Amino acid sequence: MIRVTRLDGKVYYVNPHQIEYIEENPDTTLIMLSGKRLVVKEDYQSLFKEIVEYRRMIGCFKNEE
Helix, strand or coil, X not given: CEEEEEXXXXXXXXXXXXXXXXXXXXXXXXXXXXXXXXXXXXXXXXXXXXXXXXXXXXXXXXXXX
16 A cells, blocks of 8 residues: 545555556546546655555565566
8 A cells, every 4th residue: 555645634545556547737636446536745756656665565576577
């Protein structure tokens, strides 16, 4: 799970495997596989780094090499 902060300051933990894509317009919006949209404070670069770190932690990259 990765930590994200909604615009109202609430902290959530999201399964990055459920993110379909990320938009920046200008707020960062996570579009989930379910169709739900989450607007968060984090920028794309920091989310990308968190997702990569999470995938390393659970060993996903071993299967992708």
